[in-house]
Amino acid sequence: MIQKIKGFKDILPEDIGIWQKVESTAKSIFESFGFSEIRLPIIESSELFKRSIGENTDIVEKEMYTFADRNGGLITLRPEATASVVRSYIQNKMYAKDPERKLYTIGPMFRRERPQKGRYRQFYQINAEVFGIKSPLIDAQLILMLTNLFEKLEVKDVITHLNSLGCPGCRPDFRRALIDFFKPVSDELCKDCIRRIDKNPLRVLDCKSPSCKKAVENAPVITDYLCAECETHFIAVVDTLKKQNIPFKLNTRLVRGLDYYTRTTFEIQTSLLGAQSAVAGGGRYDGLVKVLGGPDQPAVGFAIGFDRLVEIMAVSQKQKESCIDIFIAALGEKSSTIAYRWICELNLSGIKAEMDFSGKSLKSQMRKAGKLNAMYVAIMGEVELNDGAVIVRDMKTKVQESIPIKKFIESVKDRKAA
Numbered sequence: 001m002i003q004k005i006k007g008f009k010d011i012l013p014e015d016i017g018i019w020q021k022v023e024s025t026a027k028s029i030f031e032s033f034g035f036s037e038i039r040l041p042i043i044e045s046s047e048l049f050k051r052s053i054g055e056n057t058d059i060v061e062k063e064m065y066t067f068a069d070r071n072g073g074l075i076t077l078r079p080e081a082t083a084s085v086v087r088s089y090i091q092n093k094m095y096a097k098d099p100e101r102k103l104y105t106i107g108p109m110f111r112r113e114r115p116q117k118g119r120y121r122q123f124y125q126i127n128a129e130v131f132g133i134k135s136p137l138i139d140a141q142l143i144l145m146l147t148n149l150f151e152k153l154e155v156k157d158v159i160t161h162l163n164s165l166g167c168p169g170c171r172p173d174f175r176r177a178l179i180d181f182f183k184p185v186s187d188e189l190c191k192d193c194i195r196r197i198d199k200n201p202l203r204v205l206d207c208k209s210p211s212c213k214k215a216v217e218n219a220p221v222i223t224d225y226l227c228a229e230c231e232t233h234f235i236a237v238v239d240t241l242k243k244q245n246i247p248f249k250l251n252t253r254l255v256r257g258l259d260y261y262t263r264t265t266f267e268i269q270t271s272l273l274g275a276q277s278a279v280a281g282g283g284r285y286d287g288l289v290k291v292l293g294g295p296d297q298p299a300v301g302f303a304i305g306f307d308r309l310v311e312i313m314a315v316s317q318k319q320k321e322s323c324i325d326i327f328i329a330a331l332g333e334k335s336s337t338i339a340y341r342w343i344c345e346l347n348l349s350g351i352k353a354e355m356d357f358s359g360k361s362l363k364s365q366m367r368k369a370g371k372l373n374a375m376y377v378a379i380m381g382e383v384e385l386n387d388g389a390v391i392v393r394d395m396k397t398k399v400q401e402s403i404p405i406k407k408f409i410e411s412v413k414d415r416k417a418a
């Protein structure tokens with residue numbers, strides 16, 4: 001049998017409810033905050049990701065699915081969405097009328113990482129990006145929007161970590177200080193981090209290896225190196241979050257795996273998924289639009305790891321299984337014909353109604369209704385048919401009611417609307 005590829009997965013009908021709930025909740029919140037949806041290609045030219053994410057990042061160095069197109073050009077399955085959103089903002093001159101744009105997009109990303117719980121080679125992200133607004137208020141508002149989504153989804157056990165990564169003006173000093181600090185202790189670092197010292201020393205700060213974690217303890221702290229403008233910006237974000245009672249934790253060790261970030265960076269972390277603690281991450285990337293050939297417009301955004309969010313929702317709240325509104329247990333041919341007409345009419349008016357099509361006994365039909373998590377079951381046998389009434393049982397309270405056949409549809413609709 002042909003199997004799916006390692007690190008890829010099917011999202012099955014029994015799991016889709018939670019995905020749809022997250023998606024509709026996110027869309028409704030984002031739209032209230034003024035965001036519009038954008039849908040983008042999942043393949044882009046490889047150059048786009050190299051230039052934006054950075055040549056010396058794990059993603060570009062070893063995780064991208066890059067291959068030669070038939071004409072020889074290198075193309076890549078997108079490992080993240082921000083670069084594509086920026087490309088589209090520039091290519092479609094979205095800045096022309098008004099540089100301020102708020103966009104969101106939902107879809108699959110591809111990274112050839114080592115698969116494990118919460119880490120896949122095809123995973124889904126929900127991205128929100130704001131262009132053209134420099135104010136720290138928008139950084140805070142994005143974090144508010146993100147935490148509001150988590151609250152609405154009743155996700156607990158998450159903490160928002162916040163840091164600033166400075167700007168191209170002040171970060172080089174911090175970078176140099178890190179290199180000076182790590183060089184003499186390089187033998188305490190893991191193999192990857194020894195390589196990172198010169199290429200990408202910030203990444204050493206969030207290495208998960210115990211020896212690196214220890215070596216990093218006394219490393220320089222970014223907030224001591226911020227220039228006056230970055231500091232003012234950061235303080236304003238922190239103050240705004242505090243005034244709005246948005247909980248967060250300052251984390252000067254938080255860096256991100258992509259090079260384009262400037263100033264505010266944040267990550268929502270959980271302890272529920274073992275090593276894969278980040279459920280969402282984002283921040284400012286003020287230079288990226290220009291780097292990719294657009295106007296000098298600031299930007300800030302985030303990406304939610306959809307798979308991880310779904311997994312922690314399942315852990316933290318044992319989501320109710322999807323249920324149907326009514327199951328019609330019909331006995332005998334005559335009743336089944338009526339039941340069929342009824343379920344079709346109910347289905348057409350948006351009510352989840354099911355019946356049995358294979359002439360099962362009442363007992364096994366009741367079992368099926370239980371499996372489908374039916375809220376109500378209507379029982380219709382010969383006796384009921386002769387009496388001109390169906391028995392409707394509330395599966396939670398177990399209360400039964402006799403409803404005249406003529407009023408059945410109306411009564412189901414009323415129950416649904418109640």
Ligand code: AMP
Pocket residue numbers: 080111113118119120121122123124125256257278279280281282303304305306307308
């Ligand atoms: P990033 O684009 O690396 O900032 O990632 C944003 C979010 O996407 C992370 O916080 C994770 O929740 C999620 N994510 C990143 N890589 C993976 C992966 N390989 N599998 C599942 N989720 C991922």
